[in-house]
Amino acid sequence: MGHSTETGQGGQAHGSVKEYVTGLVYSLLLTIIPFAMVMFGIGDKPLVITVIMVTAVAQILVQLIFFLHMNTSSEQMWNTTSAVFVVVIVAIILIGSLWIMEHLNHNMLMGH
Template structure:
């Protein structure tokens, strides 16, 4: 029973040194800008928080493309399909949770703040 190590060879995408350097530099820039935004406070707190979240989302994409080598061609497109499915499920869960919490908060019967008014 011989085993040929090349019989079931799977095509694994490899990045070049240029790809890794580009990914690293983008990651450093996408980390330094939000750090500066938080330390310098040039905007309001809400604007800063939204901007930092946007930079975090862009940085996740940079990591997936440059370091995890995710592309529509990788593994026959299944990694990208799984990622899109995961994003859709997470978005449904988050938006549904926020919707339920918002409606529970607005539709709950208000309680009196003064304990002497309780029955």
């Protein structure tokens, strides 16, 4: 009765309004922070890239926890395992893309 999630007819969990509002606030903050850094020129380039990457990963976690209601319960073991796999793949893609773009930038501007 005092739980934050209720189980519907299909067995899926539904969050409370407080949980959805908390997720919305976190999502907005994690969107506004890197946007403000880029728009107002706060910090140098490596710091901005790092903040964007960290807030992107945090945004994924917020979406999974607050809106998809993923947790570490035994019923959600496969969901949690697949979420970890997705986070690892996204990290590889992000880091690999940045690495490739940096090397392309360096190799294309050899004469400068």
